Amino acid sequence: MVAGPTSTGxxxxxxxxxxxxxxxxRTIEAELRERLKKEFDTTLPRFDVMAALYRVPEGMLMSxxxxxxxxxNGNVTGIVDRLVSEGLVTRARRNGDRRTSMVRLTEEGSKAFAKIAAVxxxxxxxxxxxxxxxxxxxLTGMLKSFRSNWEGRE
Amino acid sequence: MVAGPTSTGxxxxxxxxxxxxxxxxRTIEAELRERLKKEFDTTLPRFDVMAALYRVPEGMLMSxxxxxxxxxNGNVTGIVDRLVSEGLVTRARRNGDRRTSMVRLTEEGSKAFAKIAAVxxxxxxxxxxxxxxxxxxxLTGMLKSFRSNWEGRE
DNA sequence: GTCAATTATTTCAAGCTTGAAGTTTTATAA
DNA sequence: TTATAAAACTTCAAGCTTGAAATAATTGAC
Structure with a gap:
């Protein structure tokens, strides 16, 4: 997928x-991954989850x-598990619907994320x-447009 | 990393x-991955390796x-292992330098790739x-340009 | 109210990925 | 020569990722 076209037309x-x-x-992602590891001893997926949660203090459901x-879904379970064990997020069982759990950044997680996000x-x-x-x-505008055609078509 | 900016400026x-x-x-990659699995029972990394080898009939070194x-490096080892076990590529020890091995598509691998690549x-x-x-x-031109600044700086 | 379908989540196997450590072979320097 | 370093590769542990199967709770049809 990273190789050139095999035909013309x-x-x-x-x-x-x-x-x-x-x-x-891929190149940028690799560089960011490496720096996150070296400077903050964290990973991109953990950073992603924390970034998502940072925007919503009330928390988000796993789904x-x-x-x-x-x-x-299964992916998020594992990442959140690790963040919980690091004390950066919490999983709170809700009263209303006992199937779901609200995931939130802890105080510590919020502070940690703010620091990392700035860098x-x-x-x-x-x-x-x-x-x-x-x-x-x-560029952002172009990228925005070309997804709408097929994405989420069913 | 997929969440929006947390600041302005x-x-x-x-x-x-x-x-x-x-x-x-990520969206496109996910869609392609899914289709490769469903239609050809293969994966993106395998497709990538085959695409790279398809351009060079004489083969490539692992590195x-x-x-x-x-x-x-370790990543390629695993993927090539699987392709070898599927009969799609071969690893040929060279006479000159016995540390290296030349990886090539087999006849079968080449035919299989051509079919997949077209689709x-x-x-x-x-x-x-x-x-x-x-x-x-x-867009391609823009993407080409913005990498040169920092990439491969050492 | 009861049962079937749906929804939210977890678990699991298989595969991908990295970075570090190890092996084997080649190159280099004294 | 003969260490010593360098290069090509493999192995391994830890973590990410998916898709399928399993669990548990809720909703909806009757």
Whole structure:
């Protein structure tokens, strides 16, 4: 998937684009993963979950988390398990519906995330430094549009 | 990493861009992964390795593969192991340097890949259907440029 | 009210991924 | 030569990931 097109013809440009897109995000992701590990002894998936929770002090359900993060239910279970054992989030059984549990950042988790997020934003600024803010806006717009066609078609 | 910016200010647009980029590639990747599994009973990493080898009939070294695919050495070992056991690639010990082994697609592997790649290209065309060929070219150019700044700095 | 379907979540096996440590082979320097 | 370092690869533990199967609780149809 990271290799070039094996043929020519229509659709070739889109395939090229896809390969670029994938290489770019993999490269950046790898760099961010490494820095998160080295500087904060954490991982990208944990950072993702904390970022999602940080926006919603009242917490999120497991299924909300997995929908939002585009990963499977079982996946979230494991990541949250680890965050709980680190004291960064809590799972609170609700009175209303006993199947669900509300996941929230702890005080400690919230503080830890704020610290990491600030540095993280700087890293992204650095790694995407070749794109001007103006270009970034345009690119963002393009990326926004091309998903709507097929995504969530059923 | 898939959540929105937690602050405002400079660099915010780049962070937005990064989040879009990541969400886009994850969504497309998930869809392709699912289709590869359902239609061809294979995985993305295997497809990647085969795509890399397809371009070079004389074969690649393990370390070339890992460099090209942007993944670790140990990772490639496992994937190639599985492809070998499926009869799709071979590992040939070389006479010159007995540390290395040349990895090649088998006849069967080559045929299998060609079949999958054709369908795969169609999928990408479909999933990126919202982008015109012209737009795709421009986006590709932008993505090409923004990596050069920091990538491979040592 | 009862039972079937649905929903929320967890568990599990298989595979992917990294980074560190280990093995074998080759290259280099004295 | 003969250490010593470097290179190519494999192995391993820990964690991420999915999809399928299992559990438990709720909802809906009757």
């Amino acid at each position: 229509p659709g070739k440009e889109r395939l090229r684009l896809w390969i670029r897109l994938l290489r770019a995000s 909300d988390l997995s929908r939002f993060l585009l990963v499977s 993280h934003e700087g890293w992204v600024g650095e790694l995407l430094g070749g794109v001007s803010e103006e270009e970034a806006k345009r | 400079p660099g915010k647009e780049r962070l937005r861009l990064w989040i879009r980029l990541l969400r886009a590639s 070339d593969l890992s460099r090209f695919l942007l993944v670790s 795969h290209e169609g999928w990408v065309g479909e999933l990126l259907g919202g982008v015109s060929e012209e737009e795709a070219k421009r």
